[in-house]
Amino acid sequence: MFIRRPADIGDLVRATRQARGLNQQDLADRLGVSRWWVNEFEGGKPTARLDLVLRALNELQITLAAYAGDDAETAAPAPPASSRSPIDIDDIADRGLAPRTEAARPARKRRRR
Numbered sequence: 001m002f003i004r005r006p007a008d009i010g011d012l013v014r015a016t017r018q019a020r021g022l023n024q025q026d027l028a029d030r031l032g033v034s035r036w037w038v039n040e041f042e043g044g045k046p047t048a049r050l051d052l053v054l055r056a057l058n059e060l061q062i063t064l065a066a067y068a069g070d071d072a073e074t075a076a077p078a079p080p081a082s083s084r085s086p087i088d089i090d091d092i093a094d095r096g097l098a099p100r101t102e103a104a105r106p107a108r109k110r111r112r113r
Contacts, residue, residue, distance in 0.1 A: 003064065007044030009053065014042040016060045030059050 003009055017027050024038040031038070033052060041048045041056065057064065 005044070006046040006048065009057075010042040010044040012062065013056055013060060016062055017042075020060065027056065027059065031055050 001008075001012065003012070017024070024042070025035045028035045028038045031052065037048075037052070038056075041053065
Protein backbone atom coordinates (compact mmCIF):
# COMPACT_ATOMS: atom_id res chain seq x y z
CA MET A 1 0.00 0.00 0.00
CA PHE A 2 1.29 3.47 -0.79
CA ILE A 3 0.81 6.29 1.71
CA ARG A 4 0.33 9.58 -0.06
CA ARG A 5 -1.78 11.64 2.35
CA PRO A 6 -2.73 11.77 6.04
CA ALA A 7 -6.06 10.05 5.38
CA ASP A 8 -4.18 7.02 3.98
CA ILE A 9 -2.33 6.53 7.28
CA GLY A 10 -5.54 7.07 9.22
CA ASP A 11 -7.35 4.48 7.14
CA LEU A 12 -4.51 1.99 7.58
CA VAL A 13 -4.49 2.49 11.36
CA ARG A 14 -8.28 2.15 11.58
CA ALA A 15 -8.32 -1.06 9.53
CA THR A 16 -5.45 -2.58 11.50
CA ARG A 17 -6.94 -1.56 14.85
CA GLN A 18 -10.27 -3.12 13.93
CA ALA A 19 -8.61 -6.27 12.59
CA ARG A 20 -6.86 -6.63 15.95
CA GLY A 21 -10.17 -6.31 17.79
CA LEU A 22 -9.40 -2.96 19.41
CA ASN A 23 -11.76 -0.03 19.69
CA GLN A 24 -10.62 3.59 19.63
CA GLN A 25 -10.59 3.84 23.43
CA ASP A 26 -8.36 0.75 23.70
CA LEU A 27 -5.82 2.31 21.34
CA ALA A 28 -6.08 5.69 23.07
CA ASP A 29 -5.37 4.07 26.44
CA ARG A 30 -2.31 2.28 25.05
CA LEU A 31 -0.98 5.52 23.56
CA GLY A 32 -1.83 7.78 26.50
CA VAL A 33 -4.03 10.03 24.37
CA SER A 34 -7.74 10.77 24.22
CA ARG A 35 -10.21 8.78 22.15
CA TRP A 36 -10.89 12.07 20.36
CA TRP A 37 -7.26 12.20 19.18
CA VAL A 38 -7.51 8.65 17.78
CA ASN A 39 -10.79 9.56 16.08
CA GLU A 40 -9.30 12.66 14.42
CA PHE A 41 -6.10 10.83 13.45
CA GLU A 42 -8.03 7.99 11.83
CA GLY A 43 -10.11 10.61 10.05
CA GLY A 44 -6.99 11.94 8.34
CA LYS A 45 -6.13 14.96 10.48
CA PRO A 46 -3.19 16.52 8.62
CA THR A 47 -1.73 18.18 11.72
CA ALA A 48 -1.47 15.06 13.90
CA ARG A 49 1.76 15.06 15.91
CA LEU A 50 4.38 12.89 14.26
CA ASP A 51 5.60 11.38 17.54
CA LEU A 52 2.07 10.21 18.37
CA VAL A 53 1.54 8.88 14.85
CA LEU A 54 4.74 6.84 15.11
CA ARG A 55 3.70 5.54 18.55
CA ALA A 56 0.34 4.45 17.11
CA LEU A 57 2.04 2.66 14.21
CA ASN A 58 4.43 0.95 16.62
CA GLU A 59 1.62 -0.09 18.97
CA LEU A 60 -0.26 -1.72 16.07
CA GLN A 61 2.97 -3.24 14.71
CA ILE A 62 2.70 -1.35 11.43
CA THR A 63 6.03 -0.86 9.67
CA LEU A 64 6.45 1.90 7.12
CA ALA A 65 9.23 1.86 4.56
CA ALA A 66 10.34 4.87 2.52
CA TYR A 67 12.03 4.80 -0.87
CA ALA A 68 13.39 7.70 -2.90
CA GLY A 69 14.11 8.02 -6.57
CA ASP A 70 12.58 6.96 -9.84
CA ASP A 71 12.17 3.32 -8.85
CA ALA A 72 10.49 4.05 -5.51
CA GLU A 73 7.17 2.46 -6.48
CA THR A 74 8.78 -0.84 -7.45
CA ALA A 75 11.59 -0.89 -4.89
CA ALA A 76 9.61 -2.16 -1.90
CA PRO A 77 10.83 -5.66 -1.09
CA ALA A 78 8.61 -8.16 0.68
CA PRO A 79 9.35 -8.37 4.40
CA PRO A 80 11.08 -11.51 5.64
CA ALA A 81 8.69 -14.35 6.49
CA SER A 82 9.72 -14.20 10.15
CA SER A 83 8.48 -10.61 10.49
CA ARG A 84 5.18 -10.98 8.67
CA SER A 85 2.09 -10.23 10.67
CA PRO A 86 -0.87 -12.62 10.65
CA ILE A 87 -2.85 -9.62 9.41
CA ASP A 88 -2.62 -9.08 5.65
CA ILE A 89 -2.54 -5.29 5.36
CA ASP A 90 -2.69 -5.43 1.57
CA ASP A 91 -5.89 -7.49 1.79
CA ILE A 92 -7.39 -4.99 4.23
CA ALA A 93 -6.40 -2.13 1.93
CA ASP A 94 -7.86 -3.83 -1.13
CA ARG A 95 -11.17 -4.47 0.63
CA GLY A 96 -11.76 -1.33 2.59
CA LEU A 97 -9.51 1.57 1.80
CA ALA A 98 -11.01 3.02 -1.35
CA PRO A 99 -9.93 6.60 -2.02
CA ARG A 100 -12.11 9.11 -0.23
CA THR A 101 -13.90 11.88 -1.99
CA GLU A 102 -14.96 15.10 -0.35
CA ALA A 103 -18.61 14.12 -0.85
CA ALA A 104 -18.07 10.81 0.96
CA ARG A 105 -16.66 12.39 4.11
CA PRO A 106 -19.09 12.96 6.95
CA ALA A 107 -19.77 16.56 7.83
CA ARG A 108 -17.98 17.71 10.96
CA LYS A 109 -19.91 19.46 13.66
CA ARG A 110 -18.55 22.77 14.80
CA ARG A 111 -17.88 23.18 18.48
CA ARG A 112 -19.31 26.18 20.23
CA ARG A 113 -16.87 28.23 22.23
